[in-house]
Amino acid sequence: xxxxxxxxxxxxxxxxxxxxxxxxxxxxxxxxxxxxxxxxxxxxxxxxxxxxxxxxxxxxxxxxxxxxxxxxxxxxxxxxxxxxxxxxxxxxxxxxxxxxxxxxxxxxxxxxxxxxxxxxxxxxxxxxxxxxxxxxxxxxxxxxxxxxxxxxxxxxxxxxxxxxxxxxxxxxxxxxxxxxxxxxxxxxxxxxxxxxxxxxxxxxxxxxx
Numbered sequence: 399x400x401x402x403x404x405x406x407x408x409x410x411x412x413x414x415x416x417x418x419x420x421x422x423x424x425x426x427x428x429x430x431x432x433x434x435x436x437x438x439x440x441x442x443x444x445x446x447x448x449x450x451x452x453x454x455x456x457x458x459x460x461x462x463x464x465x466x467x468x469x470x471x472x473x474x475x476x477x478x479x480x481x482x483x484x485x486x487x488x489x490x491x492x493x494x495x496x497x498x499x500x501x502x503x504x505x506x507x508x509x510x511x512x513x514x515x516x517x518x519x520x521x522x523x524x525x526x527x528x529x530x531x532x533x534x535x536x537x538x539x540x541x542x543x544x545x546x547x548x549x550x551x552x553x554x555x556x557x558x559x560x561x562x563x564x565x566x567x568x569x570x571x572x573x574x575x576x577x578x579x580x581x582x583x584x585x586x587x588x589x590x591x592x593x594x595x596x597x598x599x600x601x602x603x604x605x606x607x
Contacts, residue, residue: 401594402603409593409601410441413552414448416591417533422549423502425528426454429546430537431585432554433576435564436595441554442537454533457526461538463511464492468518483575488512489544492536497547500534508534540575543583553589555604560596 404412420426430445432438442458449456465471466488474481495509506528511521528534542551556564562573579585586592592604 400605402605404601404603406599406601409603410444410448412603413441413591414445414452417445417550418449418452418454420550424504424530425500425506426533427497427500427547427549428533428535429541429548429551430535430554431539431541431551431589432595433539433556433561433565433572434569435561435566436554436556437598438537438539438554441552442535445535449533454531455529456533456535457508457510457528458535458537459492459496459508459510461487461492461536461541462515463513463521463523464488464495465513465515467513468515471515477571479572479574479578482572483540483543483578487538487540489546493546496534496536500528500532501547506530506532539572540579542585542589543579550591551585551589552591552593553585554593554595555586556594556596 417426417428430438430442439460446456446458465486471481471486491512495512499505499508507525508528509523509525511523514521542553558577561576562570565573586604594602594604
């Protein structure tokens with residue numbers, strides 16, 4: 399493997415170019431996967447305008463807007479790393495409202511958010527139409543451990559020390575979940591694009607030699 403340092407702006411440009419060139423039936427479904435400390439939401443948001451400029455309609459969807467209701471999500475407490483790992487994300491809802499409609503033969507009618515976790519109620523978002531050839535960018539944590547149908551996966555990885563250092567104190571209880579994810583799923587071993595972000599100012603692409 400080769401690790402190639404790259405500037406944040408160049409990373410966005412290269413990723414956008416790769417996604418713009420990737421053709422799939424219908425629409426392209428992209429996971430931008432990583433712990434909050436890695437900034438997956440920010441990276442996905444930064445890709446929207448370059449993709450649109452390249453002629454690919456793009457929609458950014460945050461996994462944080464597809465969490466289960468608090469009564470289910472917090473059944474075992476607010477800081478249970480196993481529950482966070484196994485059951486916070488509403489995978490059936492994300493698949494039903496975003497990934498299946500964006501897939502081959504799908505309608506292209508996507509719901510950008512399903513649940514407002516702060517208010518603990520439905521988000522009441524409006525459906526949006528993503529035309530054929532469009533790209534939906536789904537960003538968040540622990541996206542690659544299940545059976546979600548992504549066409550291309552970008553994984554942002556930090557060393558355990560960097561992850562512990564950069565995770566805000568209120569979220570440090572999630573660290574065992576990310577250690578389990580790295581051990582059981584090992585997304586860096588199969589993601590289409592792997593980016594090391596120990597220092598967000600100096601990311602690096604991990605490439606095949």
